[in-house]
Structure formats: C-alpha cells, structure tokens
Amino acid sequence: MTWQELELACKGCMECELGETRKNLVFGVGNPEAEVLFIGEGPGEREDELGEPFVGRSGKLLDQYLAAVELSRKTNIYIANMVKCRPPGNRDPKPGEQDLCMRWLREQVRLMRPKILVCLGRISAQRIIRADFRVTQEHGRFYEANGILRMGTFHPAALLRNPRQKPDALEDFLALQAKIREICERTYI
Numbered sequence: 001m002t003w004q005e006l007e008l009a010c011k012g013c014m015e016c017e018l019g020e021t022r023k024n025l026v027f028g029v030g031n032p033e034a035e036v037l038f039i040g041e042g043p044g045e046r047e048d049e050l051g052e053p054f055v056g057r058s059g060k061l062l063d064q065y066l067a068a069v070e071l072s073r074k075t076n077i078y079i080a081n082m083v084k085c086r087p088p089g090n091r092d093p094k095p096g097e098q099d100l101c102m103r104w105l106r107e108q109v110r111l112m113r114p115k116i117l118v119c120l121g122r123i124s125a126q127r128i129i130r131a132d133f134r135v136t137q138e139h140g141r142f143y144e145a146n147g148i149l150r151m152g153t154f155h156p157a158a159l160l161r162n163p164r165q166k167p168d169a170l171e172d173f174l175a176l177q178a179k180i181r182e183i184c185e186r187t188y189i
C-alpha cells in the first residue's frame, strides 16, 4: 500500500462513531518520508475544521519549538495523532475508539519507517512508550523498541496551561536535535 492509498482509505473510515460527527478526518501533515514522526492525542475543534493537526493555539507553540531546532511540518518531519477524528464536545476518545484507530497510526509507522517517534503528552506517551510513563519525570529521554527510538515530551496545550515547564520542553527539543544529528541522515541537510 502507498501512502496515498493509506490516506484515502483512512479518510473513508467509519469504524467508530467518531466518523459520524467529524467534519474532517485529520490524517496528518508533513513529509511522509521524514525520519521523525510526532504523535499527538487527537484533533480538537480547529483541527476538525481544517483537517490538519495542531493548527490551534497549541499548534502555534509547537511550531515555535520545532523552528527552534530547525524542524518544520512543511519539510522534514511528519505530525500525526493517535486518534484521527475529533470526539464531540472535546470529550476524551474512548478506549475502544483509540484501539480501533491505532491501526491507522500503525500503518503510518510501517510505511514511514521513522527512526524517532516523539510523543506529545501523556496520552500518546503512555500508548507508544509505556503504560505508566510519567511525562514530568521521563520527558526528553529516549527509549528503544523494535528498532525505533521513542521520546515523550510535554503536550503544547499543557505548556500553555503551565508555562513554567517551557524551559524543560526546550531542553527536550534540543536533546531531539542532538539525537537527530547522531542517527538521522536526511533530516538536517
């Protein structure tokens, strides 16, 4: 399956009831050939309207951190979410919805074969790294599984709520930059 075929199939997904209330499915944004994949939780209202991840206020903050380490959603990374459709009224996605939707993220990872996964926030990190992952204690560290390094950092929306964590988040992005320089070949050229 090609990336385009996967995106098309995903955009037609009606596996759970979120398909009935979404305006747009949010498949992801960026370069599908990137070596670094960022993984958020799921689309909010603005993302649902525009069909792109992290386009609200937290997305602007994310873009600033990315720019600080010469990463951009337009060129050298990909950004996706665990859950592709917005739960109505900003409720959390139900465990069953998450389980069903992970199939798409798994296919994205299989096709991209990224070297590094960056989990934005607890929900993503607890799925992708370890069920009891603690962002405040373990952010910025790299964990290897199945040949892919995984790192968890603060969700940008959490940084907006709690700006005191911003310096720690910048450290994480700097650690990411160093790791990319160490193991990636195409991200910084």
Ligand code: URA
Pocket: 026, 040, 041, 042, 043, 044, 047, 052, 053, 054, 055, 058, 081, 120
């Ligand atoms: N929060 C997320 O986790 N993902 C988005 O796409 C937007 C906000």
